[in-house]
Amino acid sequence: MSADDSIVFIIDDDQSMRDALRRLLGTVGLRAQAFETPEEFLKTKRPDTPSCLVLDVRLPGLSGLDLQRELADVDPPIQIVFITAHGDIPMTVQALKAGAVDFLTKPFRDQQLLDAVHHALDRDGTARHQRAQLAELRRRYESLTQREREVMTLVVTGLLNKQIAAQVGTSEATVKAHRAQLMRKMQAESVARLVTIAQRLGLVPLRS
Amino acid sequence: MTHRQPLDRDDRRTDAARQKSGVREPDQAEEALAREILNNSANLISLKDAEGRYLLVNRQFEKTLHVRQEQIKGKRDDEIFPPELAAAFRANDLQVLHAGVPMEFEEATLPDDGAHTCLVQKFPLVNAEGKVYATGGIGTDITERKRAEQALRASEEHYRLLCEGAADVVISINEGGQLVFVNPATDSARQALVRADVGVAFATKDSLRASLQACAESVVRHFETALARIWTPGKDHDVLDLQASAGLYTDLDDTHSRRPVGFLNTGLIAKERKRLVIDDVMNDPRIPDKTWARNEGVTAFAGHPLLVRDSLVGVMTIFSRSSLTTKTLDALALVADAIAQGIAQKRAEEAWQSRQAELARVARLVTMAALSASIAHEVTQPLAAIVTNGDACLRLLASDRPNVSGTRDAVASIIRDARRAVDVVARVRALLKKSDVARMPLDLGQLIRDVLALVPREVARHRIVLQTSLASDLPPVLGDRIQLQQVVLNLLTNAIEAMRDVVDRRRELVISARRHDVSHPEAGVLVAVQDAGVGFERASLDQLFEALYTTKPDGLGMGLSISRSIILSHGGRLWATPNADHGATFQFILPTGKSQTP
Numbered sequence: 001m002s003a004d005d006s007i008v009f010i011i012d013d014d015q016s017m018r019d020a021l022r023r024l025l026g027t028v029g030l031r032a033q034a035f036e037t038p039e040e041f042l043k044t045k046r047p048d049t050p051s052c053l054v055l056d057v058r059l060p061g062l063s064g065l066d067l068q069r070e071l072a073d074v075d076p077p078i079q080i081v082f083i084t085a086h087g088d089i090p091m092t093v094q095a096l097k098a099g100a101v102d103f104l105t106k107p108f109r110d111q112q113l114l115d116a117v118h119h120a121l122d123r124d125g126t127a128r129h130q131r132a133q134l135a136e137l138r139r140r141y142e143s144l145t146q147r148e149r150e151v152m153t154l155v156v157t158g159l160l161n162k163q164i165a166a167q168v169g170t171s172e173a174t175v176k177a178h179r180a181q182l183m184r185k186m187q188a189e190s191v192a193r194l195v196t197i198a199q200r201l202g203l204v205p206l207r208s
Numbered sequence: 209m210t211h212r213q214p215l216d217r218d219d220r221r222t223d224a225a226r227q228k229s230g231v232r233e234p235d236q237a238e239e240a241l242a243r244e245i246l247n248n249s250a251n252l253i254s255l256k257d258a259e260g261r262y263l264l265v266n267r268q269f270e271k272t273l274h275v276r277q278e279q280i281k282g283k284r285d286d287e288i289f290p291p292e293l294a295a296a297f298r299a300n301d302l303q304v305l306h307a308g309v310p311m312e313f314e315e316a317t318l319p320d321d322g323a324h325t326c327l328v329q330k331f332p333l334v335n336a337e338g339k340v341y342a343t344g345g346i347g348t349d350i351t352e353r354k355r356a357e358q359a360l361r362a363s364e365e366h367y368r369l370l371c372e373g374a375a376d377v378v379i380s381i382n383e384g385g386q387l388v389f390v391n392p393a394t395d396s397a398r399q400a401l402v403r404a405d406v407g408v409a410f411a412t413k414d415s416l417r418a419s420l421q422a423c424a425e426s427v428v429r430h431f432e433t434a435l436a437r438i439w440t441p442g443k444d445h446d447v448l449d450l451q452a453s454a455g456l457y458t459d460l461d462d463t464h465s466r467r468p469v470g471f472l473n474t475g476l477i478a479k480e481r482k483r484l485v486i487d488d489v490m491n492d493p494r495i496p497d498k499t500w501a502r503n504e505g506v507t508a509f510a511g512h513p514l515l516v517r518d519s520l521v522g523v524m525t526i527f528s529r530s531s532l533t534t535k536t537l538d539a540l541a542l543v544a545d546a547i548a549q550g551i552a553q554k555r556a557e558e559a560w561q562s563r564q565a566e567l568a569r570v571a572r573l574v575t576m577a578a579l580s581a582s583i584a585h586e587v588t589q590p591l592a593a594i595v596t597n598g599d600a601c602l603r604l605l606a607s608d609r610p611n612v613s614g615t616r617d618a619v620a621s622i623i624r625d626a627r628r629a630v631d632v633v634a635r636v637r638a639l640l641k642k643s644d645v646a647r648m649p650l651d652l653g654q655l656i657r658d659v660l661a662l663v664p665r666e667v668a669r670h671r672i673v674l675q676t677s678l679a680s681d682l683p684p685v686l687g688d689r690i691q692l693q694q695v696v697l698n699l700l701t702n703a704i705e706a707m708r709d710v711v712d713r714r715r716e717l718v719i720s721a722r723r724h725d726v727s728h729p730e731a732g733v734l735v736a737v738q739d740a741g742v743g744f745e746r747a748s749l750d751q752l753f754e755a756l757y758t759t760k761p762d763g764l765g766m767g768l769s770i771s772r773s774i775i776l777s778h779g780g781r782l783w784a785t786p787n788a789d790h791g792a793t794f795q796f797i798l799p800t801g802k803s804q805t806p
Contacts, residue, residue: 016597016628017589019597020596020600023597023617027603085585086585106591106592107588107596108596110596113596
């Protein structure tokens with residue numbers, strides 16, 4: 001499922017380990033870019049392609065866990081596979097709670113790492129897709145007029161055209177026309193679909 | 209018998225003794241010779257008949273008593289000497305006449321130059337009918353000797369008065385070093401001497417027990433008590449343990465070595481914290497074993513609580529063969545104080561030392577934990593890279609067109625990383641060598657004796673015949689006392705364990721320590737522990753020292769492995785050999801201090 005332009009970032013202070021990882025990922029056609037320190041990685045501009053990070057926990061300066069915390073606030077977020085020579089359970093729990101894909105203890109099985117990397121790339125791919133979808137919905141929503149947005153907000157709350165007309169202070173026919181227009185612009189084939197879109201855009205609270 | 213001519217022929221002829229003896233009559237020359245002998249004797253010689261009339265006196269008699277032969281012959285004592293003297297002489301003569309046997313008397317005389325004293329041998333002369341008819345006397349003038357004795361007595365009395373009144377100490381010691389004279393002020397000397405010994409004991413002896421033993425011995429020596437014992441309370445203060453015993457008994461492990469507090473005299477002293485004195489052991493109900501006391505001649509008992517700031521640290525008890533004066537008891541109280549102080553000080557030292565040891569142990573553990581984490585990381589890094597590269601190699605080779613150059617790079621990387629791992633291990637080794645615990649010069653003989661003091665119960669329980677052969681000329685080795693004690697203890701318990709099921713032979717355990725060949729590169733001390741146990745197969749020799757290897761059903765298999773590590777870290781060697789007949793010998797060599805320095 002990984003696209004050809006997928007890229008795996010590696011941060012490990014051990015040169016041998018970086019080379020070995022890059023070599024291993026290369027055997028399955030994955031591109032890798034390795035860094036010795038988190039600082040180096042942070043300075044690099046990441047291409048907008050599916051990617052993930054293979055991160056050593058114990059690093060000089062900023063530790064792997066510190067970096068994870070820092071990256072959580074960065075947009076877009078990145079999927080992390082932790083590797084460590086000396087892990088313990090609290091450390092693992094902390095990393096996984098903060099969203100890490102996996103936590104592998106060195107030396108690990110090659111398939112274990114590759115599975116984890118693929119999983120991370122998948123997750124990143126999905127996230128990217130969702131981010132793209134949301135961006136598209138926003139673009140559509142922004143194309144609506146002020147009145148259309150008003151009508152959309154009232155439609156997704158479940159009001160009838162007559163009620164909307166009364167609330168907005170216009171005729172039922174006018175509301176009907178706005179409604180058709182916004183349904184077309186938002187590419188929503190049904191009211192149910194429109195509600196889902198509104199929820200994703202955060203226009204209404206998610207409520208069962 | 210004529211009164212004019214002494215020893216004349218007629219007198220001699222009437223001599224019944226002569227007739228009785230049946231010897232031929234002496235001629236003139238013989239008589240002259242006898243007279244010469246008599247007159248040249250330094251003794252006072254006289255002969256009196258049964259009525260006490262003088263028959264004969266010699267020249268020394270004349271000279272000492274200022275009488276002439278002519279004046280005294282045929283006369284009785286009361287005609288010559290003052291009445292008291294004469295009466296005394298006659299009384300002695302009569303005794304001999306009645307008893308019919310020789311007797312010895314001390315007779316005083318009063319010649320012009322003052323009192324004389326004679327030691328007189330008086331003897332009866334018996335006639336043919338067996339009747340005593342005369343007494344003879346041979347006297348020795350002991351006036352001078354008597355005078356000297358009197359002078360000596362007067363002098364002694366003089367000094368006795370002087371010494372007893374003196375506050376200073378007067379002691380007389382004979383060539384054998386024994387006390388032959390002490391003045392009463394000596395109780396203060398005794399306690400001063402004992403307190404000096406107490407100070408030395410606590411300063412020089414390693415263990416509390418050894419210190420207290422030296423104290424008890426000093427009390428016995430200086431106070432001449434029959435028995436001196438020192439007890440210390442157990443942890444919960446409910447029992448007293450015998451720590452030292454000198455005099456009649458020196459065994460600490462007999463049935464009386466533990467006393468519940470409050471029970472018997474010793475226990476009572478501990479409970480009430482008061483001195484207890486029993487002056488009349490034979491008639492006091494508090495002494496249960498009267499037979500013992502009688503047999504040992506013990507007459508008095510005194511027990512002192514050993515107190516430091518109102519807290520009981522022990523009890524000292526003594527049994528004496530003479531009654532104990534107040535002064536002696538007070539002196540013993542001072543000694544008790546000194547011993548109590550010593551115990552408190554020793555206990556404080558021990559507590560401090562064990563705290564230090566505990567700290568050191570914790571520090572070592574922490575260091576070890578940190579070290580092992582660091583080692584783990586250092587070694588795992590290259591190993592992880594090796595594994596990953598190895599995996600990559602397999603994948604590179606697996607394809608239809610194997611990536612040879614990529615594989616070559618990976619293999620080169622693998623070799624590099626493997627070398628790196630080896631370097632890490634070498635560094636760790638060097639580190640461990642450097643982090644050795646502080647070494648100090650040790651007397652292995654003493655160290656072994658200290659360990660042996662820990663196992664008497666085990667030895668007795670397993671009916672082990674323990675023999676030691678510890679050379680007195682062992683050079684010191686540099687080492688960690690605790691670690692080396694562990695090794696010795698481990699080897700000893702192993703040997704005891706190995707003989708647990710032996711029933712058909714003596715369970716002999718021999719521990720020896722001797723100087724190892726000085727010229728040899730392994731110059732040092734060789735310690736060997738030889739048992740007569742089950743031994744081991746030669747095949748399992750290599751396994752013996754592996755961690756977790758054990759032949760014991762309940763063993764962990766750590767002992768020998770750890771022991772060997774300890775000996776190795778001391779620059780020594782530990783190995784085992786099966787004995788020719790039974791069992792095995794474990795031995796180790798430790799280098800002497802000199803060759804230890806790099």
